[in-house]
Amino acid sequence: MNLSRSQTEPVNGMVCRRSEASTAGSFCQNCVVRTRAFCAVLDDDALARLDQSHTIVNLDSEDGLFMEGDDATSFFTVLSGALRLSKLLPDGRRQITGFVLPGEFVGLSAGDTYVDNAEALTEASLCRFTVSDLKRIGQDNPEMDSQMLAMTNNTLTQARDHMLLLGRMKAPEKIASFLTSLLDRASAADQPTDPLALPMSRADIADYLGLTIETVSRTFTRLKADKIIALPEHNRVSVNNMEALVQLAEG
Amino acid sequence: MNLSRSQTEPVNGMVCRRSEASTAGSFCQNCVVRTRAFCAVLDDDALARLDQSHTIVNLDSEDGLFMEGDDATSFFTVLSGALRLSKLLPDGRRQITGFVLPGEFVGLSAGDTYVDNAEALTEASLCRFTVSDLKRIGQDNPEMDSQMLAMTNNTLTQARDHMLLLGRMKAPEKIASFLTSLLDRASAADQPTDPLALPMSRADIADYLGLTIETVSRTFTRLKADKIIALPEHNRVSVNNMEALVQLAEG
DNA sequence: CGTTAGCTTGATTTTCATCAATACTCGTGG
DNA sequence: CCACGAGTATTGATGAAAATCAAGCTAACG
Structure with a gap:
């Protein structure tokens, strides 16, 4: 399928072999997570614009995608594989706050930096957007925010269930x-x-x-x-x- | 094993002294949380519609607002006071998943029932909408979803911080x-x-x-x-x- | 094969929960 | 005003769960 230049790049001290390729043509319509991801609610016009601005990212198992504190410039939808999100204490104690599965997204941040670390649990491929592109498209497609709100709300519900598990x-x-x-x-x-x-x-x-x-x-x-x-x-x-x-x- | 943590009130069936009053006039423009709540982004037209459909709810300390499993028909913005959100295990073990402060909202559910219990921590007053009214208004005011997404995202960030605390x-x-x-x-x-x-x-x-x-x-x-x-x-x-x-x- | 990373098992210690008693706070009624 | 009592908080003694420390396994890979 799509051949990509593969490169080994240190992302903030994190060595990760992460390959990227910009996509030609209309992948979005045929996307494997077309019906589940945030973009499921978009019309053909908006999809065409998404096609312009997305990039495919391939990760090997254990590759890092981003780290807490990095500038939150990109936003990702998982196409295949799984990621883990984690937070660390200064002495290295770690809490995994969730797993991200195909169709779900990562990298949406309240502020302008990421609040957790994202790493590949398995081989994974992701669809990447710049936050600015996403905002632009979102402004013309209000149903996108509503879909993302629903998805975030789902994640929040899971997070609360997990708090009960962790605490009690x-x-x-x-x-x-x-x-x-x-x-x-x-x-x-x-x-x-x-x-x-x-x-x-x-x-x-x-x-x-x-x-x-x-x-x-x-x-x-x-x-x-x-x-x-x-x-x-x-x-x-x-x-x-x-x-x-x-x-x-x-x- | 102590099954009941609040021996004072039978919570089932929601015994609570909860006063409601429908509001006349244009409260929304002068609302105490006008600049912080989800409605901060609405224009005058939309505010006028909100004025039509909201109700003020006053709670005494320890009053219940809703319980896990109840039909999620209402949605609330906290005007003053504070609420706690909690989840229970069958044997009574409880995890408080967060506190809700003025300007923030509660009752937005992924499904059609509430996923946690909400009770007043102090005396509190809230602004109540039906979920259907809210959806209707939201459809005409896309910036509302975007604002609510940002607020929910904030809450999710707090939830993840709290997971680190609870687990590690x-x-x-x-x-x-x-x-x-x-x-x-x-x-x-x-x-x-x-x-x-x-x-x-x-x-x-x-x-x-x-x-x-x-x-x-x-x-x-x-x-x-x-x-x-x-x-x-x-x-x-x-x-x-x-x-x-x-x-x-x-x- | 040997090496290594990941997993399991065992012995011991630490932290926190549980059980139990005592003290403080505040509202009520004598 | 004081005494009482209920609810809430503190303190103490003990126990249980899980962490830590320390070997051994096991399986995958060169």
Whole structure:
């Protein structure tokens, strides 16, 4: 498909092989996330303008996209793969604040710098716009803001659910809750649920759930001992007792 | 296990002394939060329409406004006072997901029911709209969605900061961080910062920070023993050593 | 194969929750 | 005005959950 010049560029000290290619032609109409992304509500005219101003970005697993504090000049829609968003304390403690999946966007900032770090969890491709282009297009297409508001509101709802998990759940509940939400997403995206793929490392899971890797590991083995799940591989889970898992996940 | 944190009132069925009055005349132009609320961007025409469709709601401290699962038919802007948003686990564990201050709004839901509980932290007055009125007005005033997007984005940023606190900070860091953010807000709102008022109970602080009331209390006394703060009253704090407090708050 | 990064398991310590008692605050009625 | 009582906050003793420290695994890759 589209060939791109691949380059290794340090982004703020972060080494990432990130390839970019400007696109010719009318990709937007045939975009894989056409029906789900913020641009789903745009008419053909606006889509044509988007086609002018977007760029495709390809990331390898673990590549950084942007960092907290960088100038927020770009805005991205995820086409494929997944990103993680994280925040750090000065001494290195990390909290993953969310995962970004195909159709969702990242990089919309309240101020003029990004407020978190975005990195690729897997290989990923993204559709990139400059914030100024986006604003321009948005002004002529008010339904875009309304769509983005709805999507942001969804993200906020998830964030609040996650606060309940972080502040009030115990380790087994956190893990169970994590697994059920992965299961939901996988089945929503027509991906296999048995075994379920865990696309992220134990460290990522730990930093997402507010635990250590040791506790994550121990909790998995405990759930396994309790016959609630099985771990055919480190990165695959299959659920034996869904009742019990859901029970735990609810708190 | 204590199931009920607010023993005073049966919350189910929303027992609350809540007074409503439909408004005559053109309040919107003179509204106390005119320059800060989502309606700040509206023109006179739209304001006139808002005047038609809004209602004032007055809440006493601890009154409930809505509960998780209720039909999300109304939308509110806080005029004065403060609300808390919370989520519950089935066994009663509670997480406060945020506080809502004058100028901010509550009740915008991704789906058709509310996703959290909203209660008055202090006496409060709110401006109420039906969601359908709001949508109608929004369709003719696209800048409204854009303003609401910006405000929601701000809230999302706060939510993510709070996830870092909940998942990765220790009790003294949580308390210090809580105090510095209260100080910031108080000074932004031209309210006294020394002593700083704590408008919420220990239970609210605990449920906001993911701690127990005992740990909150002990942490306050420890900060006091370390001469970082003083507690002239239970609900007032004054900071003796701002350096140290900020140091702690940063992690 | 050997090396390494990631994962698991075990022993110990730390932090915070829980349980329990005591003190403070404020409103009410004697 | 004081005494009482309910609600709220503090303090203390103990326990449990999870973090930390420290080896061992396991699997992927040269």
